[in-house]
Amino acid sequence: MARLENLNLSQQVTNELGKAIIVGDYNTETGLPTEAQLCEVYGISRTAVREAVKMLAAKGLISSRPRQGIRVESAENWNLYDTSVLKWLLESSPSLYVLKEFLQVRLAIEPQAAALAARKGDQAAIAEIKMALDKMQAAAEEPEGVMHEPDLAFHTAILHASGNRFFYQLRDFIRTALHVSIQHTTPAKGNKKAIAEEHFKVYNAIASGDPERAKNMMTYMIDEAMAFIEKEIADKEAAQ
Structure with missing residues (x-):
């Protein structure tokens, strides 16, 4: 005791x-x-x-x-892949700059994970992506619906569906930073249905077995999030 x-x-x-x-x-x-x-x-x-x-x-x-x-x-x-260290960094004042670096990591990993998922075609793993997407779409239809958890599940499921064990081992790291990133980008987009639609395009490309399109759709989605974060950084620096 x-x-x-x-x-x-x-x-x-x-x-x-x-x-x-x-x-x-x-x-x-x-x-x-x-x-x-x-x-x-x-x-x-x-x-x-x-x-x-x-x-x-x-x-x-x-x-x-x-x-x-x-x-x-x-x-x-510092071990930035340790979820506690990453969480402390994201809670600190330069969190936007940490998020920008995190999005750069996502750009290097998630588009490739989506392409691998499309190429591998593991139907059980793709069904996990669809399950998360369904919850996102249901939340998008409700005025008070919350997409946060299914959004995290969507991205985690793609890492799993890639069949790459190294990618999947990054799931806690990805979820920890995504938890904060989503809080910045979702209000900026302001349209839950549009967000769900973007995720559907990624899922559809994976389910259709189109690696190149899956890669491009995921890249587009992360690039859009990067644009929001970079604008927040620019606004913050201009105000100083």
């Missing part, structure tokens, strides 16, 4: 320290407080602090070596 309590406390401290590192409260210059200081600040045991340090080290945010103590790592060493 004590072990479980320590782990929960460690997760809370990991979350607090992770966010603080991401926003620069702790950096390569300042470092982190000592174990003893962290115990005092958070009112927890050394065991809980060490658990938190291990978690942060696994995420690439810090390193801990004998005789060197705890060192904060530079941003290029």
Whole structure:
């Protein structure tokens, strides 16, 4: 029981320290407080602090070596594919710039995943895409309908349908950033039926076994999201 309590406390401290590192409260210059200081600040045991340090080290945010103590790592060493790190980044002030980089990653992966799904033609996997699309279309017909979860499911299902295990292993990364990205792009588009229609075109190309069209439709959809994010960035910079 004590072990479980320590782990929960460690997760809370990991979350607090992770966010603080991401926003620069702790950096390569300042470092982190000592174990003893962290115990005092958070009112927890050394065991809980060490658990938190291990978690942060696994995420690439810090390193801990004998005789060197705890060192904060530079941003290029952070594990951006860790969903916690990505979430903290997206919650930080430069989130729009992170979203732009994320969309660039999507452009490199999802059009190819859609093309592979069309070429592979796995009917069970394509049915999963259709199931998500059906929920999106149903939500689009309702004034208060929410498309968020089926939208995430749609993109995840395409990664699965591609048959590429490396693509599918990125599903948590894609879902985490899409969760934030959709909140920016859906209100900007303002038309749920149009959004559902765009997703239908991707699905239709995959279901029809047309890899090139599936790739192009997915590219178009992500390019459109990129245009919204770039406009938000431009507006933000102009206002500064």
